[in-house]
Amino acid sequence: MTDAVARLAVEQRGPQTVLRFAGRLDAEGAGLVWRPTLRAARGASGLTFDLGGVVHCDMAGAALLAAAEAVQGGTATLDSPPAQLESLLDRARAASRQVPHAAPPPAAAPLARLRGALGVVSDGIAFLGELAFAWVRLPVRRKMLRPADLLRYADQAGVRALPLVLLLGYLMGLILAFQSAIPMRRFGADLFVANLVAISLLRELGPLLSAVILAGRTGSAFAAEIGTMKVNEEIDALTTMGLDPVTMLVLPRLIAAMLVMPALALALDLAGLLGMATVMNAFGFPLVTIAHQVQSAATASDLFGGLFKGLCFGAAVAAIGCRAGLSTGVGPRAVGLSATAAVVGGIVSTILLDGLFALMFYRLGL
Amino acid sequence: MTDAGPTTAIPGAPATTAIQVTGAAQRFGRRTIYRDVSFSVATGEVFVILGGSGCGKSTVMRQLIGLLPPTAGEIAVLGHRITGPARVASLRVLRRSIGVMFQSGALFGSMTLLENVMLPLEMFTPLPPEGREAVARVKLGLVGLADAAGLMPAEISGGMAKRAGIARAMALDPPLLFLDEPSAGLDPITSAGLDRLILDLRDDLGATFVVVTHELASILAIADRCIMLDRAAWPDAGGMIAEGDPRKLRDESTHPTVRAFFRREALPVGAP
Structure with a gap:
């Protein structure tokens, strides 16, 4: 040595x-x-x-x-x-x-960032256009929308997410009721906790939390699946076979997410009401009184407005997940970046849409 | 040659034998890929494992580099037995003494080519950063990638990735290099350049090469000796059907599969 x-x-x-x-x-x-x-x-x-x-x-x-x-x-x-x-x-x-190639001069950072942001926006608009075009052409491309795929995605996005949605909904109802019951009790208004929780859940929290779960579970999975296909040149193979990737890969996922999201939002609403009822019952209110209070506070427009919002959130999350997958770069790292972009984009777009809905419902007097 | 600890070295193992395989077999579930594979690789030779697709060439290589323990048989690499109880300790000793180029290059996607080659130098040597970079640039220069040092793996072609994989495998100048399909998918000029590089490194550094390939031109250009595997060597399993100088096998072998392989002929219909 x-x-x-x-x-x-x-x-x-x-x-x-x-x-x-x-x-x-x-x-x-x-x-x-x-x-x-x-x-x-x-x-x-x-x-x-x-x-x-x-x-x-x-x-x-x-x-x-x-x-x-x-x-x-x-x-x-x-x-x-x-x-x-x-x-x-x-x-x-x-x-x-051997002299290595000189590195390209760095572009002016703010300008490059602005150009990048504009590129992302224009790509997003182009994708929306492609999506609309795929919808319009769907009747003549029916074969590309395979029912088995649709059911698989509905199972992946909906049925498999149900236990998590129920658990989260129940706990949210429980926590909301418990946190609001303590201060409201000081004013003798603890019965109205049922009104507060029911309206919060049906109008806002049900669709919003379901969309967050969808973005985390399904949006990222959509991005990773399509991103891996892109890396493996499967998207190119579809294109060269004359099959439209948007119709073949994006539409079934989009339709599946739009179908399951209202159901998930409804499940979360019901689980949340059950959680609230558990707390209220523990505080001494009989279940009949709680049910009556919920019925008097929440209207059909609260419920269906919330479910409609869920449908729109589902479309946004699925479209953003698929878009992130289709814009995946090269290499395994790109797939991870796409999955991250899908989750972040899905959650941000859901909250933005929720703000728009709040404004719209206020204007419509709903 | 290796920084071998006394606990894993085989006493009396000849220094002229880089690899000794005795009766190696590999089963996956109930399917036996091959059995009774025995051969030895001499220090400083270019040894080729060849055979048709799916005969287990890459599996043999995975056993030799310690990624897959054989179902049966014994393997010793650079005087260390990598089967049996000493396996883990031997492999720990051997890791710095072997370099491996995987079929796709297996470059780390988040690093530039230069960083890929610098990584083993950073982990295992006391070289300062500028020294690591200089050595890594020399290795990339050897495989003709000096001007691509700053590129990411995603930005280069498959052939460049293979060459970068060889540069990374050579980073620590290991005495034993394993190359899995180095010239598959490369143009003839690049492929011939790689063959030349293997021979030069063997001559200049005395390195031993184990190359898995079925590229005939490459085999005849670089191999000192070879073994040929076949899926139908045994009635119930694959195995070794030939061993020796590939030029002699081409000219003298009477085995129908060996003859067909070297003459690029199809086997008769119904042949195994």
Whole structure:
């Protein structure tokens, strides 16, 4: 193991700087003497490598010698080089002479960012156009919308999400009721907790939370599935076969999400009301009173408005997930980025849409 | 050659033998891919594992690099037994002594080519950052990718990815290099360049190469010796059907599959 340690001695012979190496000049040995070697070579008027004590030299050692020559700016004289070293050194010299391409000048950051943002917006608009076109052409491309795919996506987005939706809904109802019952009790208004929770759930929280679950579970899955297909050139294969990827891949997912979202929102509403009823019942209110209170507070427009919102949120989340998948770049990392974009885009768009709906329902007096 | 610990080295193992395989077999479930595969690879030779598609060439390589323990048989690499109880300890010792190029290059997608090659240098050597970069640039230069050092794997072609994979496999100048289908899918000029590179590295560094391929031109250009695997070597399993100098096998073998392989002929209908 002693010969594994590389050693360097520097000696001045007239104008020549002699670098005397010993031991193993492999990656480990070269690492030990790299900086001292370059320091000694810098500014030397002539270099000699005395390699008589070197027991082994590989490409890393040759790279060290080539780097020392490059720093000195000339070609060194080799003294007692080991077998094959000259050939290795020639390779290292040739490789270090190859000049890498200069990196492109960085674009002005704010301008590039603005251009990027505009590109994203215009791509999004183009995708909406493609989607609308696919809807219009659907009657003549019925074969491309395969019922088995539709059912699979509905199962993936709806049935498999149901346990999570029910659990989350029940806990939300429970927490909302408990948190609001304590302050309202001080005013003797704890019965009206049922009104508060019912309206919150039916109008807002039911569709909103379902959409968040859909974005996290299904939007990201859509993006990853389609993104992987893009990376594997399956989308290109569809296109070359004359099959429209939007009709074939996006529409079934979109329709499935739009079908299951109202059902998920309704399930979350019911589970939330059950959670609220649990707390209210624990506070001493009979179930009949709670049911009556909910009936008197919530109207059909609250329920159906919420379900309609769920349908729109489902469309937005699915479209954004599929769009993220279709715009996946190259390589496995791109799939991860697409899945992230799908979740973030799905949640943000849902909240934006919710704000628009709040404004619209207010204007319509709903 | 290796920084071998005394606990895993086989006492008395000849230094001239890089790999010794005795009776290796591989089963997946009830399907036996091959059995009774035995061969040895001498230090400093280019050894090719060849055979038709699906005969288990890449599986043999996965056993040799320690990714897949054989169902039966013994394998020793650089004097360390990688089967049996010493397997884990041996592989720990061997990791720095073997370089592997996978079929697709298997480059890390979040790093540039330069960073891919620098990674083993950063992990296993005391080289300073500028030293790592210089060594990595030399390796990329060797495979003709010096001007692509700053590119990401997603930005390069399949052939470039393979060459970058070889550069990364060579990063630590390991004495034993495994290359899985290095010239598959490459143009003849690039493929011939890779063949030349393998021979030069063998001659200059004394490295041992184990190459898995079915590219005939490449086999005849680089192989000192080879083994040929066949899916129908045994009635119930695949196995080894030939071993030796590929040029001799081409000219002298009487085995119908070996002859068909080297003459690029189709086997008669009904042949296994």
